[in-house]
Amino acid sequence: MTETADARPDKVxxxxxxxxxxxxxxxxLxxxxxxxxxxxxxxxxxxPGRGAHLHPTIECFExxxxxxAFPRAFKVPGPLETTGLREQIGKEQ
Structure with a gap:
């Protein structure tokens, strides 16, 4: 079985x-x-599913x-609930 990381070892x-x-x-991230x-x-x-990445800081979250950016990144319509994510980021800092 071939892994993608081995296919291009110089790719960062x-x-x-x-x-x-x-x-x-x-x-x-x-x-x-x-x-x-x-x-x-x-x-x-x-x-599973589409992922998006964020620096785990309140500044980047805000x-x-x-x-x-959340609906655009996930390519879904309408607003998304981010309260739980904000609480977790606040705990990590």
């Missing part, structure tokens, strides 16, 4: 924070998924909310 993986729009290593209109953190990076 980067993801873009939906808040500040800066590129970082996936290890520096919190992956999130959406389920039933609720944004859920995915610290293990294994949840920027993402202000820019309405």
């Amino acid at each position: 993986r980067e993801r873009t924070c939906i808040g500040c729009r800066k590129r970082s290593s996936p290890a520096d 919190l992956r999130m998924t959406v389920s039933g209109g609720l944004v859920l953190p995915d610290p293990g990076r294994r949840a 920027l993402a909310v202000r820019r309405k």
Whole structure:
């Protein structure tokens, strides 16, 4: 079985924070998924579905909310519930 990481060993993986729009290593970002209109953190990076990434800081979270980046990142219509995500980010700081 071939893994994608072995296919391009010189390729550095980067993801873009939906808040500040800066590129970082996936290890520096919190992956999130959406389920039933609720944004859920995915610290293990294994949840199914489309993921989005965010620096685990209140500043990046607030920027993402202000820019309405969550629905765009997940490609879903309407507002999403982010209260639980904000509480978790606040605990980590």
